[in-house]
Amino acid sequence: MTQKDSLWFSNPTQAYQDWQAREAACADRRPFSPRSIIQHQAMFEHFRRHLLARGTTIASFGTADVDAFWQPPNGRTYSQTTRMRYVKLLDRLCRHLVFAGVRQDNPAATLLTAERWPDEEPTPQFLSKAEDGRLQAYLKLPPVDLASLRSQAIVAAFLGTGITAAEARAADCADLRPDATPPYLVVRAHGPRDARTIHRASFAVPALRAWSTRRAALPIEGELLFTLTPDGRPITDMSFGRIVSETLNAIGATNVEMSPRTLRNTFCRRHLLAGHSRDEVSRMLGLASNRTCDRISATLTPAYQAL
Structure with a gap:
């Protein structure tokens, strides 16, 4: 075993990042995209923390540890x-770990036979109207400290503007216009998506305005609107997921996937219920097609109207 491979014992997070950067690749041997690498690192870190809580490691976990990963409230909502x-x-x-001599077996191999890709797209996750209302009310509560203010603003951005995690991660302080009439957020062009302006829902204004004012007074490097560190590094998907999860747990919404995507879907569904056209809502979401709105619209049938 090389010194590089021994890092899996002393610092598995760093070892995984190094492996991703140097060797990990798709099934066709093409390197993963930067976005996929970020997502994989967040997933690995989530699983590593699960193992840590169970008193085991990357080098020794078994199928029982993976089975236990699906049991907490978050795991039970995974699609x-x-x-x-x-x-x-x-x-x-x-x-890879077996090849490197870090492990003797691959417990995930047997799990592949039990799991399969869905035959059709699953019903999108969203908050019910009652849960949406409770979350909106929660975002108006006075924050207890700086961290809770930041979390409120982050959740308010997802729920009140429908932006993606990547868009929230890239937002600059100047992109948020809290004192305009009406207040709005500028989402800069990225990838195939054009720049767009989103008027913020009224319930999201107080938290985002308060965070904007507080953020301007903080000794944080750079111009990113949402950051967790003094050096101004972007927030990871894992941190966004943790913030959303903690907030949804606080209002008792534990039957959905606790992710920014759920809040984006809720934003979409709220506007469709309010009578906005699919074209209009798709533009709000920065989408070139109505595919997402079509999937959300399918939940507006009579069987779903109470939700």
Whole structure:
């Protein structure tokens, strides 16, 4: 075993990042995209923390530890697609660790036979109207400290503007216009998506305005609107997920996937219920097609109207 491979015992997070950067690749041997690498690192870190809580390690976990990963409230809300992505990640990781001499077996290999990609797209996750209302009210509560103010602003941005995690991560302080009439957020062009302006929902204004004012007074490097560190590094998907999860747990919304995507879907559904056209809502979301709105619209049938 090389010194590089021994890092899996002393600092598995760093070892995983190094492996991703140097060797990890898709099934066709093409390197993963930068976005996929970020997502994989967040997933790995989530699983590593689960193992730490169970008193085991990357080098020694077994199938029982993976089974336990699905049992907490967060795990029980994972879609079939999310579970499959985790199993494929663990299988890819364990095959490498066996080759490197860090592990003797690959417990994820047997799990691949039990998990499969869904035959059709799952019903999108969203908050019910009652849960949406409770969350809006929660975001108006006085924050107890700086961290809770930041968390309120982050959740308010997802729920009140429908932006993606990547868009929230890239937002600058100047992109938020809290004192305009009406207040709005500028989402800069990225990838295939054009720049767009989103008027913020009224319930999101107080938290975002308060954070904007507080952020301007903080000794943080750079211009990013949402950051957790003094050096101004972007927030990771894992941190966004933790913030959303803690907030949804606080209002008792534990039956959905606790992610920014759920809040984005809730934003979409709220506007469709209010009578906005699919074209209009798709533009709000920065989408070139109505595919997402079509999937959300399917939840507006009579069977879903109470939700």
